Amino acid sequence: MLKYFIVFVFTFSLIQAHALYAAEADNTINGIKDKEIIESETGKWTGIDVSIVGKYAEKYGHPPKDPYINTDQGDLLLFVFTFFGLIGGIIIGYNFRKLFIEGKGKRN
Amino acid sequence: MKRVLSGIIVVFALLLLPQAAYAMHITEGILPPKWAIFWVVMIMPFVVIGTLKLKKNKREVPGFLPLVGLVGAAVFVFSCFPIPVVGLNGMATAHPAGTGMSAMLLGPFVSVVIAGIALFIQALFLAHGGLTTLGVNIFSMGVLGSFSGYFAFRLAQRMGLRLFWCGFAAGVVSDLFTYMGTSIGLGLLVLEGGESLPIAIMHSVKAMLEIFVVFMATSQGPLCVAEGIVVGFAISYVYKVRPGILQSLKVVKV
Numbered sequence: 326m327l328k329y330f331i332v333f334v335f336t337f338s339l340i341q342a343h344a345l346y347a348a349e350a351d352n353t354i355n356g357i358k359d360k361e362i363i364e365s366e367t368g369k370w371t372g373i374d375v376s377i378v379g380k381y382a383e384k385y386g387h388p389p390k391d392p393y394i395n396t397d398q399g400d401l402l403l404f405v406f407t408f409f410g411l412i413g414g415i416i417i418g419y420n421f422r423k424l425f426i427e428g429k430g431k432r433n
Numbered sequence: 434m435k436r437v438l439s440g441i442i443v444v445f446a447l448l449l450l451p452q453a454a455y456a457m458h459i460t461e462g463i464l465p466p467k468w469a470i471f472w473v474v475m476i477m478p479f480v481v482i483g484t485l486k487l488k489k490n491k492r493e494v495p496g497f498l499p500l501v502g503l504v505g506a507a508v509f510v511f512s513c514f515p516i517p518v519v520g521l522n523g524m525a526t527a528h529p530a531g532t533g534m535s536a537m538l539l540g541p542f543v544s545v546v547i548a549g550i551a552l553f554i555q556a557l558f559l560a561h562g563g564l565t566t567l568g569v570n571i572f573s574m575g576v577l578g579s580f581s582g583y584f585a586f587r588l589a590q591r592m593g594l595r596l597f598w599c600g601f602a603a604g605v606v607s608d609l610f611t612y613m614g615t616s617i618g619l620g621l622l623v624l625e626g627g628e629s630l631p632i633a634i635m636h637s638v639k640a641m642l643e644i645f646v647v648f649m650a651t652s653q654g655p656l657c658v659a660e661g662i663v664v665g666f667a668i669s670y671v672y673k674v675r676p677g678i679l680q681s682l683k684v685v686k687v
Binding site: 412 | 648
């Protein structure tokens, strides 16, 4: 267990360090500055928790602040969502097979 | 051990860099410390009883642990899964809760523990919710979502409805109550003002109702129905394939 935890922490640190280095880099291609535009905050398909919860929290004088562990940096959030989605999918699949495929027809 | 600790410190140091971040559920920083503590105290008895029930059922009910694993992972995935919905606010995304299903299958107390674990992982790694808002998020999704879903399921059973519709009721009601919990959490922020208590309570209730109506009038309304259908099919499927599990857990009578 400890071995897996160390590997996870190492991989996570490596990716995080790489993401931070990439964010600091000057992404200039032939004089055109690459600019990140976050459309989802104002555009279509915004989560209602963002648009409604955030709006009312600001109205009552308590705007949201950064998470203590901020994975919302570049593609890092995509990585963690994919990673935990994969883990969740594996757990669902494993237990589904155990319960409903191998255990089909069992009394208990 | 030293290596593990230093690894943790490095990860935290790298992650604690400031950047604007918005997430789902009630986000980090929205609750003042006194409300954050209040909600943690509120949910604590449910978590303790749920943990004890989890241990007891693990020993007594065969097949309980794989079911906890399956439902727990499903709640985790459901509650951070932004589903595109077209509501009155146009094209938006909203996420289901999943606690109606877990309460129905595993009981409301165990469902609170599952919701707590899911929300804790989301707050820790997914910038989804928050550590200071964990109490209120567990209260809305775990406590209100689970207990309302469970009682809706039992009430529908007593009314003699088919199993699909009992599950449907659990899914819809738990989703409604989850967002009612979020509305309560946000509405109580109004009490921060320097008004007299009756006026502050009136303003707070008004704010809760306003937020709840806005939630339901927008994308969350259609999503409630979708969650109800999914939960209805899930319970029907479990009954068809492994009715013994539902009988052992006293979800259905023999």
